[in-house]
Structures are given as structure tokens and as C-alpha cells.
Amino acid sequence: MAITRTQNPLDWRAIASVAAGEPLILGADAQANIRSARVLVEQIVARSIRAYGVNTGVGALCDVIVSQDEQHDLSHNILMSHAVGVGEPLGADETRAIMAAAINNFAHGHSGVRLEVVERLAALLEANCLPEVPAFGSVGYLSHMAHIALVCVGAGHVRWNGERVSGAQALQRLGLQPLSLQAKEGLSLVNGTPCVTGLAALALHRAERLLDWADVVAAMSFENLGGQIAAFDTRSLAFRVSPGLAHVGERLRAALAGSALLEISLGRRTQDPLSVRTIPHVHGAARDTFAATAEVVNRELASVTDNPIVAGTPESPRVYSQAHAVGASIALAMDSLATAIAQVAAMAERRLDRLVNPLVSGLPAFLAHACGTRSGFMIAQYTAASLVAQNRREAAPASLDGGVTSGLQEDHLCHATPAALKALAVIENSNRILGIELLAAAQAYDLQPLDAARAPYTDAIYASVRATLPTYRDDRPLSDDMTFAFRLVADGAPPPLPGTARDDTGTVSREPALDMPPIARSTAAPASRAVPGAVGV
CATH class of the missing domain: 1.10.275.10 (Fumarase/aspartase (N-terminal domain))
Known part of the structure; x- marks a missing residue:
């Protein structure tokens, strides 16, 4: 349109x-x-x-x-x-x-x-x-x-x-x-500031999709690890005032509704590790940051950012030669968004580590079939750890870089456009981390020792992945599977969760349950995608 x-x-x-x-x-x-x-x-x-x-x-x-x-x-x-x-x-x-x-x-x-x-x-x-x-x-x-x-x-x-x-x-x-x-x-x-506002709009679009996938993939890992569903209880979460937290809690409850795997796990532990039980808090904080960033970007788009600005009438023209081209607010917002997404991805890697670690997962070591001759997802977790480290470097605030240009005339620089480029790179890397966690969660379902049904929603996601990729048996380069998962997460939103919706303000509302369409994405990287600072596909 x-x-x-x-x-x-x-x-x-x-x-x-x-x-x-x-x-x-x-x-x-x-x-x-x-x-x-x-x-x-x-x-x-x-x-x-x-x-x-x-x-x-x-x-x-x-x-x-x-x-x-x-x-x-x-x-x-x-x-x-x-x-x-x-x-x-x-x-x-x-x-x-x-x-x-x-x-x-x-x-x-x-x-x-x-x-x-x-x-x-x-x-x-x-x-x-x-x-x-x-x-x-x-x-x-x-x-x-x-x-x-x-x-x-x-x-x-x-x-x-x-x-x-x-x-x-x-x-x-x-x-x-x-x-x-x-x-x-x-x-x-x-x-x-068209450079930063344009790139920031793109970053928001990609971050919104990433945050939706982060909730879905986290729910799959939570289910595989036998998490205590009380962590997402409405009354408990209501003690912290956060629209994002409330929204994520709603989404997790919807994604995990009807899970027989979680029913078996009820009461098994007093509380889960932080990477498992604080999903609403971390993902919710990122969504609150997203909402604040979106407000800043929309204000920037509504602002005149030329220098000089012309105004007045033909009879009495006015010239304002000041500093509206300096994008301090949007530089800070882009730095904040990058940090928020990096934190979501860092916690995803911690859940991934728990899935592959037999000391805490209750699953075969490194999600490998015939452990010993096969390494399964051992080295895929290395890749995720590497990307988390790269995100940490990329999330250093560009808005504090400073510098002096133009013979001391421009002696304070906000680096707004570099901040937006860094945010895009963090989002791209984080999509890869979530893609690896998605593959590991699907593999964990295959190796579950418990004979119990998954939640209908997570089962549909699992089935869609398996419609394209069979269980991994060290029988093909895992990087090809990772490319598929990355494209799946980066190129489209997950199927809608039944019973939840959100408007642009972050308000949660009720909707009728929706039929979930199958996930079908090409494994080929579109030519339009080229984010400096991000790892190649």
C-alpha cells in the first residue's frame, strides 16, 4: 500500500x-x-x-x-x-x-x-x-x-x-x-537527521520482530528445561509496574498453555535460574525501552532538523541557524535500544547453554545423538557466545564518542548515525543467537526423556521447524541449519499467539484465538540485507 x-x-x-x-x-x-x-x-x-x-x-x-x-x-x-x-x-x-x-x-x-x-x-x-x-x-x-x-x-x-x-x-x-x-x-x-531517523525506523521494525521471536523461543527453552510456570503468574508480575513485563507475561502464558511437560515439572524446584525465571523482566524491560525509543524516533520525524531553518513570510522571511540538526536524543535512544536487545540475546545464550549442558538440562550432553562420536550443539553454543561478546562491543555507547571537527567549530559530536548502525548490527547478531536457540530447543524436544505433550503453540513451532529440518545427527553442516533459523527469525514474525495482542502503546488486549499458519521461509539471504558490523550469514 x-x-x-x-x-x-x-x-x-x-x-x-x-x-x-x-x-x-x-x-x-x-x-x-x-x-x-x-x-x-x-x-x-x-x-x-x-x-x-x-x-x-x-x-x-x-x-x-x-x-x-x-x-x-x-x-x-x-x-x-x-x-x-x-x-x-x-x-x-x-x-x-x-x-x-x-x-x-x-x-x-x-x-x-x-x-x-x-x-x-x-x-x-x-x-x-x-x-x-x-x-x-x-x-x-x-x-x-x-x-x-x-x-x-x-x-x-x-x-x-x-x-x-x-x-x-x-x-x-x-x-x-x-x-x-x-x-x-x-x-x-x-x-x-534523515540518516539516523531512517535507520532507526528500520531498527525498530527489526527489533519488534526480534522481541516477538525472543518470547516464543524462550518459551520453548523454558518448557524443555521444566521451568516453574509460577514465574509468569499474573498476580506475581503485577507487583512490578511495567507494561512490557505484563505483556511478555501474557505472551508466555499463552505460548505455554496446555503444556503437559510443565505440569510434570510443577513444584520440582523452589525457583528456576535467573535466565529462566526472569524472561518477563528482561524481555519486558527491552519492550519498555523499545516503546520509549519509538516515541523518540517519531518525535524526530515530526521535527524540522535542517540548519538553517527558514520560516516567516515572503514579506518577512526568518532564518534560524542553530542546532536542530544535532541528533542527541535519537543517538541516546539508539544506544539504549542496542543495549536492550543485546541483553535479551545474552540471556538467550545462557538458556542455550543450559539446554546443551547435561549437568543442568536432564538431556543428552550437547543435545547429541550417540554422545561421544557426535558433538551435537556443543560448538553452536560457542558461536552464540561469540556473538554475545560481539554485541557487548557493539553496544558501547556511540553517543559518548565525542570528537572535534571543522576547526573547533563543531566541538561536540553525538554520533547518531553510527549509533543506529550499531543498533542494526546488534539486532542482526541477536537474530542469529535466537536462531541457534530455536534449533537447540527443537532438538531438545526430540531428546526429551519425559513422555508428555508440548503446549499446542510450541508444538506448532516445533512442527514447522521439523517440516524443513530433520533432527540433527551430526550428519550435515550445522551452519546450514543455522542459516535457515536465522532467516526464519530475521525475515518474518512468528505465528500470532492465541488470545494476546498489543497496540503501539504497549497495552495488552484480548483477541480470539487465531489459527497458526505454517512457518515457511526461504533459506536464501535477500540481497537487500547488508548491515555493517554484523556477522555474515
Whole structure:
């Protein structure tokens, strides 16, 4: 379904939808906003009102006056000098998300670019002709948008239908001429926080799916380990005030309803280990962090993040050259989300370790058939431990990195875009950890010594996995199974849990029980997925 940018800003879900391939349409109100802002810039130029990046240089050159005759050169040269990204290019989803967020920002009507500039970005999106954007090299936002904007003027490169072509060739194939940028347009094209807001929307989309899978996979491990279901009791959980905790408790009770395995385990222990009994607390805390992050991202998308901002009327134009392009709040939010997801994954690895450890699991050592000649999931747990360690490194806060640029003019840096890239890497690694735990939980069901039925929901998940993958007997490379499980977790949501639902505020409501569709996912990694810092599939 097409996403339309109206008078109202897009939210993170809309950005994520465009990232996934939905068309983005500029509504009449948005177009009017853009045109009105351009009139203000033209008046600023005509009256020689001093405005940063319009008739002055940028950065530490902000006090150097630029004549009207030089303003085209200033805009054009900004793109050339700011396109300094390095490393592997972002994936298609990431690039589309950034472009959608940029269009959303221009549509506020306070940037001052011409409508045809915004329409050029929209045309590239519509054709899925995506600029090649190196992932690294930004302390805030400049280099990513510069590489995107290069294509608008016939420079740079694009990825289109699996082919890498120059920006000039791409425009020619689309029947478009390179744009000749006018006053302020070069600065507006590289400015603001579209990079981090676009990437953050994508991170929220992937994190939401991950958190749903984390509850499901944790329930399977809980059942295999004979957990004490009292840990999820409504009255007990109600003593801690947390919408996320209450929601996870609801989901776990639904997932494990009707488990004969858990009935046998009732009263066997006073309490379970922390990685087993604190699932609602850790997953719930992550969901509360998710909700807070989503609020910050939506506020950022509703904000004007250009510098300078143009406002007022054609008769009395105003210029605000301050600091709205600095993304401190969203940098902190991305750091928080990365830490929350890393903690969920770290606890998943601890449950995985309990599944493979015969000293605590009551299952064959390392979930291996014919233990001794077969290692089962012994080394898969090593991989999960390695990914947890990598997440720990990635979760170090980017927002504290600091630094000084532009001859002391920019002497405080928030590293918002790197924070979002790190969050995406943590989510990707965590999906792999959950995929390994999912495989181990399915294997544990195969080796259960207790002759008792699984819960209907966990049994359906198990059956869906086994419809594609047979029990593991050291008879094939386990990495292939891990790839399947990773794609399963990363590419789609789990079947809905009967009786539970949640709106965007985290409120739990009751729904009729839903029939669970089978899980069917390709083992092939989609070409659009490329997250710097994450481990390859």
C-alpha cells in the first residue's frame, strides 16, 4: 500500500514500509509546504539576508560571505566535498529508509529546496534505483546524504536491478536530466537527521520482530528445561509496574498453555535460574525501552532538523541557524535500544547453554545423538557466545564518542548515525543467537526423556521447524541449519499467539484465538540485507 506524506509527518512504521518497498507519494499539502519554503529562500537571496549555507560558507567557514553568483557552486561543491563515505555500501532497505526520511524532512516546509529536488529523490525511490551509500565515515549525518544526493546531479553510483551504474547513466535511463542545484540546496541535501531517523525506523521494525521471536523461543527453552510456570503468574508480575513485563507475561502464558511437560515439572524446584525465571523482566524491560525509543524516533520525524531553518513570510522571511540538526536524543535512544536487545540475546545464550549442558538440562550432553562420536550443539553454543561478546562491543555507547571537527567549530559530536548502525548490527547478531536457540530447543524436544505433550503453540513451532529440518545427527553442516533459523527469525514474525495482542502503546488486549499458519521461509539471504558490523550469514 502506498505511503502518502500529507501535512502530517510520517511515523517510523511508514518509513519502515517504504524501506521494504512500498511507494512514497508526496501529497498536495506536502508539495505546497516545499514550494512555500523555496519562496522564503529566494527572498533571503534577493534581499541578501545573511543565512548560513545560503550566502555563507559552511562549518568553520560560516563567516565567509558567498555572492549570489557563487551560490550554485557552493551547493554543488558541498555534495562533492561531503561525499567521503568509506566501506561497504548500505543495503537497499537502509538506503530507502534514509531517502524516505529525507523526503519527510523536506516536506515540513522549512528547508527551502525546490520541489523538483524532492521529486528527484522520490523518482529514484519509485524506480528502486538506489544510490550507493558507503556505510562509514559519518560522525552525524553528512556523508550518507551526500552520496545519495550525488545521483541527483548525475554523479556517484547506483545499484539498480543487480547492476552498478553511474549516476549519470541512471538518470539517462530514467529519462531525467542532472539537477543544477541552487542556493541552499546542497546544504539541505546533506543536512539534518534523515540518516539516523531512517535507520532507526528500520531498527525498530527489526527489533519488534526480534522481541516477538525472543518470547516464543524462550518459551520453548523454558518448557524443555521444566521451568516453574509460577514465574509468569499474573498476580506475581503485577507487583512490578511495567507494561512490557505484563505483556511478555501474557505472551508466555499463552505460548505455554496446555503444556503437559510443565505440569510434570510443577513444584520440582523452589525457583528456576535467573535466565529462566526472569524472561518477563528482561524481555519486558527491552519492550519498555523499545516503546520509549519509538516515541523518540517519531518525535524526530515530526521535527524540522535542517540548519538553517527558514520560516516567516515572503514579506518577512526568518532564518534560524542553530542546532536542530544535532541528533542527541535519537543517538541516546539508539544506544539504549542496542543495549536492550543485546541483553535479551545474552540471556538467550545462557538458556542455550543450559539446554546443551547435561549437568543442568536432564538431556543428552550437547543435545547429541550417540554422545561421544557426535558433538551435537556443543560448538553452536560457542558461536552464540561469540556473538554475545560481539554485541557487548557493539553496544558501547556511540553517543559518548565525542570528537572535534571543522576547526573547533563543531566541538561536540553525538554520533547518531553510527549509533543506529550499531543498533542494526546488534539486532542482526541477536537474530542469529535466537536462531541457534530455536534449533537447540527443537532438538531438545526430540531428546526429551519425559513422555508428555508440548503446549499446542510450541508444538506448532516445533512442527514447522521439523517440516524443513530433520533432527540433527551430526550428519550435515550445522551452519546450514543455522542459516535457515536465522532467516526464519530475521525475515518474518512468528505465528500470532492465541488470545494476546498489543497496540503501539504497549497495552495488552484480548483477541480470539487465531489459527497458526505454517512457518515457511526461504533459506536464501535477500540481497537487500547488508548491515555493517554484523556477522555474515
